Amino acid sequence: METLERKQRxxxxxxxxxxxxxxxxxxxxxxxxxxxxxxxxxxxxxAPIVYEYFDSKDILLDEIRNEGFRHLKQEYERIKKVxxxxxxxxxxxxxxxxxxxxxxxxxxxxMYNLNGAYCTIPVCNSVAVEDLSNTIREIIFSFxxxxxxxxxxxxxxWWSLSHGMxxxxxxxxxxxxxxxxxxxxxxxxxxxxxxxx
Amino acid sequence: METLERKQRxxxxxxxxxxxxxxxxxxxxxxxxxxxxxxxxxxxxxAPIVYEYFDSKDILLDEIRNEGFRHLKQEYERIKKVxxxxxxxxxxxxxxxxxxxxxxxxxxxxMYNLNGAYCTIPVCNSVAVEDLSNTIREIIFSFxxxxxxxxxxxxxxWWSLSHGMxxxxxxxxxxxxxxxxxxxxxxxxxxxxxxxx
DNA sequence: TACATCAAGTTAACAGTGTTAAATTGGCGT
DNA sequence: ACGCCAATTTAACACTGTTAACTTGATGTA
Numbered sequence: 001m002e003t004l005e006r007k008q009r010x011x012x013x014x015x016x017x018x019x020x021x022x023x024x025x026x027x028x029x030x031x032x033x034x035x036x037x038x039x040x041x042x043x044x045x046x047a048p049i050v051y052e053y054f055d056s057k058d059i060l061l062d063e064i065r066n067e068g069f070r071h072l073k074q075e076y077e078r079i080k081k082v083x084x085x086x087x088x089x090x091x092x093x094x095x096x097x098x099x100x101x102x103x104x105x106x107x108x109x110x111m112y113n114l115n116g117a118y119c120t121i122p123v124c125n126s127v128a129v130e131d132l133s134n135t136i137r138e139i140i141f142s143f144x145x146x147x148x149x150x151x152x153x154x155x156x157x158w159w160s161l162s163h164g165m166x167x168x169x170x171x172x173x174x175x176x177x178x179x180x181x182x183x184x185x186x187x188x189x190x191x192x193x194x195x196x197x
Numbered sequence: 198m199e200t201l202e203r204k205q206r207x208x209x210x211x212x213x214x215x216x217x218x219x220x221x222x223x224x225x226x227x228x229x230x231x232x233x234x235x236x237x238x239x240x241x242x243x244a245p246i247v248y249e250y251f252d253s254k255d256i257l258l259d260e261i262r263n264e265g266f267r268h269l270k271q272e273y274e275r276i277k278k279v280x281x282x283x284x285x286x287x288x289x290x291x292x293x294x295x296x297x298x299x300x301x302x303x304x305x306x307x308m309y310n311l312n313g314a315y316c317t318i319p320v321c322n323s324v325a326v327e328d329l330s331n332t333i334r335e336i337i338f339s340f341x342x343x344x345x346x347x348x349x350x351x352x353x354x355w356w357s358l359s360h361g362m363x364x365x366x367x368x369x370x371x372x373x374x375x376x377x378x379x380x381x382x383x384x385x386x387x388x389x390x391x392x393x394x
Numbered sequence: 395t396a397c398a399t400c401a402a403g404t405t406a407a408c409a410g411t412g413t414t415a416a417a418t419t420g421g422c423g424t
Numbered sequence: 425a426c427g428c429c430a431a432t433t434t435a436a437c438a439c440t441g442t443t444a445a446c447t448t449g450a451t452g453t454a
Contacts, residue, residue, distance in 0.1 A: 032315055035411060046433050048414075057412065112368075118229055118313035124372055153381050156365065156373065160385075164361020168353065171309075175321055176353065184350050188357075232440060243404050245443075254441065397454080404447070411440060418433070424426085 015053045017043045019064060026106040031117035061110055061119035062126075068107040069128035072100055076135045086142045087193050093136065094162055094189040098182060101166045114167065143196040154196065161192060212250045214240045216261060223303040228314035258307055258316035259323075265304040266325035269297055273332045283339045284390050290333065291359055291386040295379060298363045311364065340393040351393065358389055 021042040025034045036057060040047040054060040075096045083089045101108040110117040123129055137155050144150070165188065169181035218239040222231045233254060237244040251257040272293045280286045298305040307314040320326055334352050341347070362385065366378035 036413085037411080047412085048434095049432070051413075052431095112364075113312050115310050116315035118315075122371070124369055152373070153377075156362075156369070156378070156381055157385060160361035160365045161358060162361070163365060164357035164359070165353075167309075167364070168357045168360060172321055172353070174319070176349070180350075181353065184353055188354060233442080234440080244441085245405095246403070248442075249402095395454100397452105399450105399452080401450090402448085404445100406445080407443085409441095412438095414436085416433105416435075419431085420429105421431105422427105422429085424428100 011053075014043060014045070014049075018050055018053055018060065019067070022060060022064060023106060026110070026117070027104075031106065031109060031115065058120050061117070062121045064107065065111050065119060065123065066126055066128040068100075068104070068111045069126070069132050071107075072097065073128070073132050073135065075100070076132070080135075086139050087197070090136070090139050090143075090158075090193050090196075091189055093139070094158075094193075095186070097162055098166060098185055101170070102178065102182075105170060108166070112163070112167070140196065158192060161188060208250075211240060211242070211246075215247055215250055215257065216264070219257060220261060220303060223307070223314070224301075228303065228306060228312065255317050258314070259318040261304065262308050262316060262320065263323055263325040265297075265301070265308045266323070266329055268304075269294065270325065270329050270332065272297065273329070277332075283336050284394070287333070287336050287340075287355075287390050287393075288386060290336070291355075291390075292383070294359055295363060295382055298367070299375065299379075302367060305363070309360070309364070337393065355389060358385060 018039055021039045022034050025038055025042075036050050037047050040050050043049075050060075054063065076093050079089060079092045079096060083092060106117075109115050110119065111123070113119060113123070133155065136158065137151050140154050140158070141151050144154075162185075165181065165185045169176070169178060169185070172181070215236055218236045219231050222235055222239070233247050234244045237247050240246075247257075251260065273290050276286060276289045276293060280289060303314075306312050307316065308320070310316060310320070330352065333355065334348050337351050337355070338348050341351075359382075362378065362382045366373070366375060366382070369378070
């Protein structure tokens with residue numbers, strides 16, 4: 001029975017298989033097309049097996065969502081190590097957010113319940129989001145060490161600007177080339193960051 | 198058979214009944230809960246009858262969505278009549294958009310495929326959106342009569358700012374009171390408008 | 395009045411969804 | 425050889441969008 005550890009490893013493997021498959025279907029056919037049975041087929045199991053790893057589809061989506069937020073957080077930490085200037089840091093983190101949304105649109109969609117992705121679990125109470133928020137707020141604080149409320153306001157502004165441009169750029173990608181949108185994004189973020197000092 | 202006109206009127210009535218019911222369910226239970234059968238029950242018909250008015254659920258959602266854009270356009274026209282100053286016009290239109298999103302969140306959701314509302318028909322090709330866009334672009338043009346590309350960039354900026362703040366304010370309404378968000382929104386829009394002259 | 399036609403509306407069905415209970419299967423220890 | 429137990433599957437429920445087939449009742453005509 002020394003295979004217990006081995007068993008746990010294979011359990012973990014099918015678990016990540018479920019997550020991988022869900023993201024794969026979402027990427028190719030959109031979140032609306034992601035169903036438990038389709039995932040089960042792909043990992044060559046029957047549907048109820050999926051429920052041994054995730055109590056509901058909602059929880060599976062929540063997991064993928066938080067994975068996304070954690071990935072972004074990691075990127076932020078990497079950037080923090082590379083740059084010391086707060087202006088540069090915030091700018092690069094904004095660019096990282098853009099790239100993330102462009103490279104993995106299906107993850108960005110489930111993070112914000114966009115385009116058919118729908119997870120009823122509230123986004124904002126998660127530690128992953130709180131973690132991410134704190135990182136940005138700290139950087140803004142290093143610009144202007146004001147009150148918590150002022151920082152929150154500025155963070156809200158930054159988040160809105162970034163998220164708004166990303167979602168609209170996605171929406172308008174047929175009408176307005178992504179490269180143009182990115183250029184406007186960079187300029188706007190630069191302006192915002194300059195405006196902070 | 199002079200009842201033909203009468204018949205057309207009742208047809209129109211059940212049609213708006215369908216739209217009204219869909220919006221009502223969406224408002225109370227969210228778009229995810231809106232189903233053809235539930236709508237049919239509410240208007241006291243069987244499900245296939247709904248298909249005599251809308252070829253698909255997608256088309257019904259698209260109709261509601263465009264209704265929303267047209268409503269907003271009407272608001273813009275009203276504002277254009279009241280104010281002559283371009284700055285004031287753009288500011289008031291931004292406020293109108295905020296109010297619309299707050300008062301009829303379910304409509305705003307279906308307009309942007311938010312929170313479980315999902316309509317596969319592309320938003321941006323519709324005349325309703327093009328109409329709305331032109332209104333704003335014209336106002337921006339009256340600020341700075343630059344090239345079409347510059348205007349488009351500024352319009353994209355304005356739209357992103359407005360849409361981003363609205364969606365995030367909705368998302369954060371438990372953590373951050375709507376009144377605070379609205380205050381930040383007003384300030385940001387004011388700054389944007391001032392920045393145009 | 396009897397019959398045919400026709401529109402309005404309904405029922406029934408198909409293929410799919412999330413989810414759960416019940417049944418099955420195969421390998422292990424006794 | 426038998427019984428148990430875990431792993432897995434089948435079957436079911438209540439839904440979904442959508443469509444074909446059917447019923448029903450009223451109308452016009454012979």
